[in-house]
Amino acid sequence: MTEFDVVVVGAGPAGSAAALEVARAGLSVALVERGPFPGAKNVFGGVVYGRVLDELIPRWWERMPVQRWVTRRSTMVLTPTQALTVDLRAQDWGQAPYNGATAHRSELDSWLAEQAVAAGATLITSTVVTGRSATGVRTDRPDGDIAAKVVIACDGVNSFLAKEAGLFKAREHNTLGVKETLALPRAVIDERFGLTGDEGADFEIIGCTGDIPGGGFLYTNKESVGIGVVLELDGLTAAKVRPEELIAELKAHPAIAPLVRGGELVEYSAHLIPEGGYRTMPELVTDGMLIAGDAAAMCLAAGIWLEGVNFALGAGMYAGRAAAAAIAKGDTSKAGLAAYRTMLENSFVLGDHRRLRDMPGLVLSERVQRRYPGLVCDLAQGMFEVDNAQPKPGLRKLLREARRTHGVRVRDLLRDGITAMRSLS
Known part of the structure; x- marks a missing residue:
């Protein structure tokens, strides 16, 4: 021994x-x-x-x-025809001691x-x-x-x-992370993602997994990009869908397709993730x-x-x-x-x-996964849409219409907002 x-x-x-x-x-x-x-x-x-x-x-x-050192961090909310992105670029993230790296x-x-x-x-x-x-x-x-x-x-x-x-x-909220690595020339990656030198980009995505609770991701390596989905196991089993089908749909989305077009698949992998957290x-x-x-x-x-x-x-x-x-x-x-x-x-x-500790349950909830992406995208589209047929609608009216369209009750919106604020404050 x-x-x-x-x-x-x-x-x-x-x-x-x-x-x-x-x-x-x-x-x-x-x-x-x-x-x-x-x-x-x-x-x-x-x-x-x-x-x-x-x-x-x-x-x-x-x-x-x-x-790469991540200097661009984006959070995307998708519907089949829309994409709303909060995009942060931080120059000091590209300097030692750095914030994150792929x-x-x-x-x-x-x-x-x-x-x-x-x-x-x-x-x-x-x-x-x-x-x-x-x-x-x-x-x-x-x-x-x-x-x-x-x-x-x-x-x-x-x-x-x-x-x-x-x-x-x-384990509650165990998920399956599934990833494709797509080879692309470095110069193409830099041009498409607006990067130079060792700068990198990381996109976290919600609203891209259909009826299955989960999310997606896209990030840059030197000469490849990683793209994939994270899927709740019970939802994946019930949906009877192959993970690679969902990745294919994500790659075809109008907001994602220009970033990964022409990428050559060099790796496909999957890994179980314990997303339940503290509880x-x-x-x-x-x-x-x-x-x-x-x-x-x-x-x-x-x-x-x-x-x-x-x-x-x-x-x-x-x-x-x-x-x-x-x-x-x-x-x-x-x-x-x-x-x-x-x-x-x-x-x-x-x-x-x-x-x-309450965020995993909120993020994988039916409202966040299936209702809120459409709500926030419709709300943003309504704010920026200009038809000149009538005065611009107020935010309250737009929110009311978006809630009704996507079946979001006021009390649920308030409850989820309180949960998020308590967690983030």
Whole structure:
């Protein structure tokens, strides 16, 4: 049996951050990954927000493998014939230490694991952890199990270790993220999205998934764009629609087609996303074990935000610190590891999730998904439409007509508005 102070299961962002912190504390740590290399099994359709790395890797932006630095952030609301976009361009986002970046997970995860190994962690690949043992974890390796004082479970959305420990909650709002990567020349991407140099664009889209609760996304890499949809599993099952059909419809939308025209499909991928947020998180601490990342449902899906990697990095960092502190004190019980929860509560990781705990349910509600896109698009079109046959209609009249057209009651509009304001204030 191989022995370490800590074993971290899963070499994603949470796992590598945890292993890095443990190694820096002078303890032995195994970082176990079931793929042939970190990032081999990961797909990703979004943006990495890296400022949490300020605490982990000094001047990380000079070394982290990125595709583009996001300087354009757009939120789009679509109907079959309309598109309303809030488009933000921020010049300082294109300067160090940067706000967000597009990145390939195969490159990002490998780089993060390299930082942990350089600090002293032992990376063990092509190894499946099959469960906990009395002294650590069981694996499928012929040379036996791995002994450790503390196990940090970063083993993904369907965490086997959390389930085995009885900590796993039934997941509400699980979604399936499906992405196509379309190759386009760099010059074409720059021209279509209005970018120069290493500037990048990120579009988050609502109203593009029909009767299935969810949303869409479009973002730029150096010489490709990622486009896809995020779909609630129950809704996808009931609709009996293939995800690629919805992506095809999104690519054909008048607001999207000019941006992706001529793109060559080079990758198709899918990944389960735990979008339930704070209300679906498992217990994060038990005797000898901590849970972080997707295993702990730490994906923030709150309408205008879809973030996961930064929360995984933060949780992994605090898990590593808590494990090292507990071992130093000689108490790796649930009580001895409780500092992990305290660290999370005092940071953005649980601070953001707790404040926005009602947003996943609101965003995936029938009104937000099917009624509000048409309402806001009709309202905007009515404000800007000029026929000169009569004076311009007032906003109150336009809103009343849009509500009636799309079946939105005043009390529902007020209730949803209050929920959003409480979450965002």
